[in-house]
Amino acid sequence: MEIRILLVIFFIASFIHESDSTTFTLTNHCPYNIWTANLTFTGPLSSTDSIAQPSQNSRVISAPPHWSGRIWARAPCSQLVRAYGGQDPKTFSCKTRDCEINWESCFGKGGVPGIGRGQNYEFGFNIPIKVIPSSGCPTTSCIKDVNVDCANEIAITNVGESQSTTLTITNHCPFTIWPAILTGSGPAASSTGFELASQASTEVTAQPHWSGRVWARTQCSNSGPFSCKTGDCGSNQISCNGKGGAPPVTLIEYTLAGSGNKDFFDISLVDGFNLPVKVVPSGRGCQSTSCPVDINAACPNELAIMNGGAKIGCKSACLAFGKPEFCCTGSFANANTCKPSSYSQIFKSRCPQAYSYAFDDKTSTFTCPNGGNYQITFCP
Structure with missing residues (x-):
């Protein structure tokens, strides 16, 4: 037999x-x-x-x-x-x-x-x-x-053997954007910046233990040194080459394969806003996060970045005024003394999943087991 x-x-x-x-x-x-x-x-x-x-x-x-x-x-x-x-x-x-x-x-x-x-x-x-x-x-x-x-509670995960991560960045805005990536620690991501036409997508690879941020630059020009009206990194090139974006800018922050071999990610408006965004993990049971609203439209004039009569960015109160109570510095450098302000509430009420000020951790940090990928969509 x-x-x-x-x-x-x-x-x-x-x-x-x-x-x-x-x-x-x-x-x-x-x-x-x-x-x-x-x-x-x-x-x-x-x-x-x-x-x-x-x-x-x-x-x-x-x-x-x-x-x-x-x-x-x-x-x-x-x-x-x-x-x-x-x-x-x-x-x-x-x-x-x-x-x-x-x-x-x-x-x-x-x-x-x-x-x-x-x-x-x-x-x-x-x-x-x-x-x-x-x-x-x-x-x-x-x-x-x-x-x-x-289900996550009965799953066996490959803890200890971290995997590379693909960030698929998609532009659903009706105009061209210039996404940028800054590595904070770990191996550098596969790109530091590129042009992305409306409805187009590009993949960026990040290795295990990468920590960094992703944002989008808008209204960029190549006439003379390359520069952008929002999110400019000051490299004078499309690639940012290790330079960060000038605020105000909507940030997506990552730590991959961190504590417990988990990915940690968030959307931060601590330094302000320029574009709506949504982040969707591929891992089963992992929660997505987003700031899908155009906060520029509701931005108070004292926080607004203007271009030709249009609001194209919205500063945080910390960025606009530099006061310790807004920046959570000095005697306000802890969660007990630094509280949400009327300005941070403008961001939080419209994007409740995003960081609106420095001590927003409890509601704004998300985790997912390492090994999945992420879809980042601007203007979702």
């Missing part, structure tokens, strides 16, 4: 066979390596109990009559490399279904959560699977990637 097992992404199986020996063909259709393993409950198993399987690779194991046991896949797995070359066999570990003995071979141990002899636990999910008997018996499968819809 032969049973074909297609490891499209997770497998766990338990079989009790009759008189004929059985061949299991384990095939990995995942786009990455897996490490298949098996645990014998009763009877001998003639093949090795675990092995690495590259994508599109198959291995065959055989079981004698009356064998009872389980088969599963581990992924992703890794080993430390010795200083003098080669891998240390005692440092093998896997993020899912690990045998917890630090060796590639499981030596009779089950995958976490524990598998005991003769026990049948509800294990959860790590990889989709399909089982096809060769004898014409019914097939069985779990071909949907359950991880995609897994």
Whole structure:
């Protein structure tokens, strides 16, 4: 008898066979390596109990009559490399279904959560699977990637292995903008500034542990040194090359793969406003944030940046007046003494998810597990 097992992404199986020996063909259709393993409950198993399987690779194991046991896949797995070359066999570990003995071979141990002899636990999910008997018996499968819809409170995340992040910046304004990126710490982002036509999008890549900000410049001109009416970074070029934007400007602030391997992000109007924006994480269950309203239209004249009779930016009270009670400095440098002002309320009432002054943390900082990407849309 032969049973074909297609490891499209997770497998766990338990079989009790009759008189004929059985061949299991384990095939990995995942786009990455897996490490298949098996645990014998009763009877001998003639093949090795675990092995690495590259994508599109198959291995065959055989079981004698009356064998009872389980088969599963581990992924992703890794080993430390010795200083003098080669891998240390005692440092093998896997993020899912690990045998917890630090060796590639499981030596009779089950995958976490524990598998005991003769026990049948509800294990959860790590990889989709399909089982096809060769004898014409019914097939069985779990071909949907359950991880995609897994609730955060029961999900296993790849904590400790941070991933790069793609920021897709889209311009839904009816005019051209010039997005800019400033790296505060960590590896530099893939761009520091570019032109973006109406309805166009551009991707920017940021590496793990990147911290920085994104904003949009408006009404820019190349006649003479490059300059912009709002958000200008003073580089005299489209690329900002490590320079920040002149306020007032709507800021999107990030720290990627920070504490707990989480991303932290917010929209800040602490130094003012120039364009509406929305930030949507791709991670399931992660909350989006936005400032979708054109605050310029409601900006008091004493805070407004004017151009040809039109309001094109709105300063914060700190930027406009420089007083400690507005800037949260001096004796106002803590949350107990620095309170929202009538000016900060103009921003907060229209964009409740955004920072309106320095101590707005409780309502304006958002988190998401690292590994997702972000859609940033100006004029959403």
